Amino acid sequence: MNGRKQQKNAGIGVGYITVMIIFAILCLTVFAVLSFRAAGSNDALNDRAGNYLKNYYAADMSAKEILSRLDEIAFELKGSAFFAESFEEEAKTIEGVSVKSLPNGCTAEYSVGINDRQSIFASVAFFENGEFKINEWKSITNDTFEDDPGLNVWDGTF
Amino acid sequence: MKRSTKRPLNLFFIEMIISLLFFSISGAVILSVFAGADKKSRAGETLESVIVFSQSVAEVYSLNGDYDETMKIVSAECGKLDDKITVAKDEEKTENAAGTFSKLTLIFTENGRKIYYFTCAAYVKNGGSDERT
Numbered sequence: 001m002n003g004r005k006q007q008k009n010a011g012i013g014v015g016y017i018t019v020m021i022i023f024a025i026l027c028l029t030v031f032a033v034l035s036f037r038a039a040g041s042n043d044a045l046n047d048r049a050g051n052y053l054k055n056y057y058a059a060d061m062s063a064k065e066i067l068s069r070l071d072e073i074a075f076e077l078k079g080s081a082f083f084a085e086s087f088e089e090e091a092k093t094i095e096g097v098s099v100k101s102l103p104n105g106c107t108a109e110y111s112v113g114i115n116d117r118q119s120i121f122a123s124v125a126f127f128e129n130g131e132f133k134i135n136e137w138k139s140i141t142n143d144t145f146e147d148d149p150g151l152n153v154w155d156g157t158f
Numbered sequence: 159m160k161r162s163t164k165r166p167l168n169l170f171f172i173e174m175i176i177s178l179l180f181f182s183i184s185g186a187v188i189l190s191v192f193a194g195a196d197k198k199s200r201a202g203e204t205l206e207s208v209i210v211f212s213q214s215v216a217e218v219y220s221l222n223g224d225y226d227e228t229m230k231i232v233s234a235e236c237g238k239l240d241d242k243i244t245v246a247k248d249e250e251k252t253e254n255a256a257g258t259f260s261k262l263t264l265i266f267t268e269n270g271r272k273i274y275y276f277t278c279a280a281y282v283k284n285g286g287s288d289e290r291t
Contacts, residue, residue: 021177025185057279060278064259065279
């Protein structure tokens with residue numbers, strides 16, 4: 001009699017399915033949330049990269065616009081006896097441009113902001129024959145670099 | 159003697175039905191979350207390819223200031239964008255005595271939805287490209 005009863009209850013017990021389903025749902029929920037978060041953070045990263053690219057080329061465009069204006073000035077003064085002086089005077093009318101004299105022309109330097117922390121710095125040499133040469137065209141950080149003094153360790157003296 | 163008709167098997171079936179109901183409801187919610195993640199991931203991939211393409215266009219355009227030539231070079235070097243993505247351009251050229259300043263705006267749309275836009279520029283001296291070092 002006892003043996004027959006045991007035979008009837010053998011197999012999947014009551015509650016086993018509930019436990020398994022709760023476990024499966026928990027696993028699926030965790031995976032779903034993780035994949036959603038991963039896709040979201042990837043999307044946010046792409047947005048940041050896209051915005052940076054947009055800002056960088058907007059600054060690059062402004063810097064090129066200044067270059068075209070400076071080149072126009074240099075072209076108009078081509079062959080002039082007072083090229084450097086006249087160029088400096090004319091270039092000063094453009095905001096943010098500083099000019100240094102060269103033996104056969106002058107160098108104009110200016111920077112255009114990309115964002116709060118970075119700028120595009122340009123250094124262009126303009127020559128008396130109306131030509132120009134870009135010496136530097138690079139992105140720089142606006143923050144000043146502070147050298148780390150290092151750890152304050154005992155130097156062996158009392 | 160009458161035997162009892164109540165069996166543990168009935169309880170098992172009731173539990174299974176309730177569990178399956180709960181599982182199907184939860185499964186529907188979880189599937190929609192997965193679908194959302196997949197949609198977001200695809201959108202991210204598209205945006206990433208558009209950004210890479212834009213950067214290539216900007217770099218080539220800054221040297222020649224010619225949209226058609228730029229697209230020819232970029233398509234040959236980087237491949238074409240997905241067919242679903244359409245590119246609208248707006249090019250503006252300002253000439254002075256010394257050279258030509260060109261401004262190019264590209265607008266990328268996917269199924270009529272604007273996904274990205276950016277503006278780049280070029281300055282080309284008359285008689286050739288600039289002397290960038």
